[in-house]
Amino acid sequence: MHSDRAPLGLKIAAAAGLAFLHLPILLIFVYAFTTEEKSYQWPPPGLTLKWFAVTWNRPDVWQALMLSLKVASVATLVAMVLGTLCAAAVSRSKFFGRETVSLLVILPIALPGVVTGIALRSAFSLADVPFSTWTIVLGHATFCVVIVYNNAVARFRRTSGSLIEASMDLGATYFQTLRFVILPNIATALVVGGMLAFALSFDEVIVTTFTSGQQQTLPIWMLEELVRPRQRPVTNVVAMVVVLVTLLPILGAYYLTRGTDTVAGQGK
């Protein structure tokens, strides 16, 4: 092999690009400790831990957090069931309209979020459906299906069909095959898909504003603060916690799929 060294210019450009992607997020971590409460002053005049205690005692933050967790859990569950079923159908058999089915799954995420949002909103208004936790879940589950689907489809493709045939030839019923052969094979892909779907739902705001009515999920709470800042220090702390919470599923997904040919999380 001859020169497999990157040119200096490329190194600098890549490093600068990565710095551009990461420095702003790191800034959040500093601001969570600042003593300044009226402005976004830099450098922080002093550092304190007191805002963590203040945030901890805020019922509105807790309420929003709980609603977000609830919505994300239910939406993830629905998405895992629907996404896996769909992936099994698309990867196991060829049928008329197969391409259309995969397009239909991808559509909610390929079209701008505002379209999905206003579409659901106008459907609710035409059908006189009142806003509730379930209207939020409905929207979230719809665009989370594709995340689980993508992960499951990739895994199904790598799982050899002869395994299933062997299991059936040896006398197992479909359900035994499902339980002892298929599920163990796709388990990590499902877990990864579920974690990513959870992270996506937990953070979603564009569709949610159209389907939530008066309820506040954590992202909606943050959005209010962004538009009309009232409690900057609390917002700083919440922002930092949100970064940490969403990173966990991503790191988890990465470690579970490390070393396989398709690593999770590509395409959100």
Place this chain on the structure above:
Amino acid sequence: MSTAAHSAAGGPLARLSDALWRSPRLLLAILLGPPLLWLGVIYLGSLFALLLQSFFSIDHFTGMVVREFTLRTYAELFTPANFDIIVRTVTMAACVTLASAIIGFPIAYYAARYARGRWRAAFYLGIMMPLWSSYLVKVYAWKLILAKEGILNWALDGIHLQWVLDAYLSLPVVGGNSLSVSPTGTFIVFVYVWMPFMILPMQAALERVPVSMLEASGDLGAQPGQTFRHVLFPLALPGVVAGSIFTFSLTLGDYIIPQIIGTSRLFIGQAVYQHQGVAGNIPLAAAFAVVPILIMGLYLWGAKRMGAFNAL
């Protein structure tokens, strides 16, 4: 064949299992039924409702939606004020896409060709973590950076370059009172938030470019620039187009970034949001929402012809 399954157990489950074995179509129906019902009814149903609403109109005196077929709402899109919104949004989406490709390319290329072992993992997480970090937190971070008393002005003051920024902000079209209320500010945040979506497909496409091909080009006397123009870039183009689907679509539909960092001039997403919310004019909001669908439809059709879907 299926006699083996018979002998395994009696009972309804086994009978169902046999039925599934005998008729793959039944199995397919069971697998596809729930997801198709969900997506077909809830999602396609909603899109249909949206389309339907866009053919209604609003009675400007009573503020009620008139449920009669009309093209009047679509005609409203072509009034100068509304058409401006569309042009502004598409221009922004194009600029953001271009900038993401330019800034992201070195990262994607380095990650695909040179990063090995630990560095590879580091690059992977380095792209994935900003991609999955909370969208609102990212926007918030930029609000902190661009604030008057924030880090950017502090840094510029420190190196006595404040006048450069001031000169730039005094320019028409791109400038404004400060970066956080200028189109340039909106642009920076858009690029920041959507760039990872461009990097991943580019990297996937670049990984498939054989190194030997680049070496052959160099051996045959091409300058690095020529190799890039005639070999590397054409081979990476499907990846760039695939990535641009995301950056373009995401920018077209966003209404939060321009609302928080930018001027009071609207983007399509904001127009949709305002018309359905405060104004209660769902037909016009729906008509506005159809615009990105049409644009993305055209875009996807073009991208498919360029083979971009193989790079996804």
